[in-house]
Amino acid sequence: MFVLPDLPYPHDALAPFVSGETLRTHHGKHHKTYVEKTNELAAQAGLAGRPLEDVVREAYKRGDKGLFNNAAQAWNHAFFWQCMRPPGGAAPSGDLIRAIDESFDGIEALKEAFVEEGFGHFASGWVWIVMGSEGLKVISTHDADDTLVREGLFPLLVCDLWEHAYYLDYKNDRKAFLERWFDNVANWDFAAAQLAASDGQGDAFRYPPPEKDAPSSGPEDRPRA
Template sequence: MFVLPPLPYAYDALAPILGEPTLRTHHDKHHARYVEVTNTLLTEAGAKPRSLEQVIRDAAAKGERKLFNNAAQAWNHAFFWECMTPTFVAPSGGLAQAIEKSFGGMDGLKAKFVDEGFNHFASGWAWLVAEKGELSVISTHDADTALTRDGVTPILVCDVWENAYYLDYKNDRKAFLEQWWAKLINWRFAEAQFAAADGQGEAYRYPEAAKAAA
């Protein structure tokens, strides 16, 4: 079955933007629980899925809401960890060109992304996605994920559930989004996702158990 992938950096690596207590609670408690429940539901059903991505798509198609919610949240969180890095480097290459084309530059994208995440009502996720070579910013509610949208490749995501930022920012979601945008985005990961959307390489996949445990 599926395992909880480790963070791609130390628990304190994103401080002071996101502190160690936030990452330990968010990853070791919230994310771990989604993985645990997903595995329990699959075991009870006698399922032997090929990938978490397939579990999510099948659950969405069949209306299996509990399985979808937990599997999608497991995937969203794993993707979210990859979208952050303690070593910030600005975007370049094809992604930078696409940002210029779609938003008029980084300032335009930041304004759109922060506004989308800040004004998203209640819990959810703010996404930068690619579709047919074009970039757009969307948000999804609760466990919903850009992964299930036909022809769409997720490029970046920011978690706007309160547990993602409350210990560090209380209820100031906008401050969290602005700091996250300015200092934590893993643009190298985003560039790889954008290239995959154009058929160059493979997009992110939830790690297999053996790989994640290594």
């Protein structure tokens, strides 16, 4: 079964740009619920024990919207936690800043494209920086949709556009959330590692593998995936 991954930082580490209250609710309630529902639906679909990436793709291929929505949201959130770090981290450098300069003519142009795409996205979803065949680009996806089911796109960074990601801190001001998120907590070291992985250098992000269930009862019982 899948477990809820721990945050890579304390709940209050991103304040004041993302509050501890938001993270406790977002991670401990929203993400937790997606993981629990994924375990339930994956078992029903005969996919228990498979990596989450496989579950997302198989649910999409089968048209199993309930499983896809929950599994993709579980994956998206785990990726999203890695896309943030406490304020004051390193700016883009090396191959990443060169890719940004080639595709956007600088970090400020990338920020403008990112904020515009995210702010203009109707209703819930995600705004991504991805590597494609023509270099870096910014896209948004609706609801649970993600890059795992989109050929030729490799995710570097994502920000959550669902209201539960920002409403406690910013009310309905999604644009301010995106601007402050990009400037202060975007994890460019993680984006650089993803960029390298897109070129075969190092490992890309993967959701923690499913754990075996606890033994039922008796010394002879074996855990089941």
